[in-house]
Amino acid sequence: EMIKEFSGLTLLEDTLRKKLKLEDVIVVSGNSDVSPWVKKELGRACATCINKRLKGNETIAVAGGTTLAAVAEMMIPDSKHQNILFVPARGGLGENVENQANTICAKMAERANGHYRLLHVPDQLSQEAYQSIIEEPNIKEILEIIRTSNMVIHGIGDAKTMAERRKTSFQDLEKIEKRYAVGEAFGYYFNQEGEVVHKVQTVGIQLDDLKKIPCVIAVAGGASKAKAIKAYMKQEINHILITDEAAAKELIREL
Numbered sequence: 001e002m003i004k005e006f007s008g009l010t011l012l013e014d015t016l017r018k019k020l021k022l023e024d025v026i027v028v029s030g031n032s033d034v035s036p037w038v039k040k041e042l043g044r045a046c047a048t049c050i051n052k053r054l055k056g057n058e059t060i061a062v063a064g065g066t067t068l069a070a071v072a073e074m075m076i077p078d079s080k081h082q083n084i085l086f087v088p089a090r091g092g093l094g095e096n097v098e099n100q101a102n103t104i105c106a107k108m109a110e111r112a113n114g115h116y117r118l119l120h121v122p123d124q125l126s127q128e129a130y131q132s133i134i135e136e137p138n139i140k141e142i143l144e145i146i147r148t149s150n151m152v153i154h155g156i157g158d159a160k161t162m163a164e165r166r167k168t169s170f171q172d173l174e175k176i177e178k179r180y181a182v183g184e185a186f187g188y189y190f191n192q193e194g195e196v197v198h199k200v201q202t203v204g205i206q207l208d209d210l211k212k213i214p215c216v217i218a219v220a221g222g223a224s225k226a227k228a229i230k231a232y233m234k235q236e237i238n239h240i241l242i243t244d245e246a247a248a249k250e251l252i253r254e255l
């Protein structure tokens with residue numbers, strides 16, 4: 001805590017919390033765009049935050065991405081974890097297996113001594129396939145569990161980076177660019193006003209569900225994500241934001 005005072009991180013946290021009207025902000029030092037260990041520190045800060053907020057018997061929905069993978073790495077067992085159920089927040093979004101929500105969810109549960117359930121649906125479904133899959137009894141049951149989670153932990157990405165990292169079709173890439181998307185979370189692409197300009201068709205938590213979830217934690221760092229974080233936070237969901245110094249400073253400049 002003393003180190004935090006000296007480095008001005010507390011001031012960054014307070015400023016962001018007020019400007020973005022968030023429940024809490026945690027800032028770790030450094031820039032995860034350039035130093036891989038900073039992403040690990042984001043993971044550690046998030047794991048600590050999760051443990052602090054758990055009471056037991058909760059369901060935690062987790063998203064995909066490299067930052068969430070770092071959170072999973074840093075999870076440590078806690079006596080309150082015994083009845084914690086980890087589930088993926090949404091179906092596949094075109095990520096590599098190590099960055100998929102299912103993989104991260106299983107890993108988190110293993111490290112935390114919790115339980116997990118997975119969601120097996122193909123990525124980027126057609127409208128017809130989507131409609132029929134959500135009517136499957138097994139899928140229906142797990143979807144209900146996911147959408148009524150007590151806690152959601154997710155990453156935020158730069159729109160272009162995410163569209164390129166996923167196997168996005170040429171038409172969708174064009175749409176994302178033409179509509180000036182700057183940020184992405186959960187398969188939703190946002191412009192700088194925070195409006196949804198494109199959405200990947202998949203099952204799981206929808207943006208509207210977030211408003212009913214008591215604890216939503218977003219973890220995203222690196223100066224390159226400042227615009228994305230700013231756009232996404234216009235959703236006015238009472239978030240906890242865990243970020244790094246470089247993203248925080250850039251964000252404050254933008255606000």
Ligand code: F6P
Nearest residue numbers: 064065066067155156157185186
């Ligand atoms: O694709 C899953 C996802 O959580 C996205 O919603 C988000 O933009 C991205 O991963 C973040 O990835 P990373 O932590 O690797 O930057």
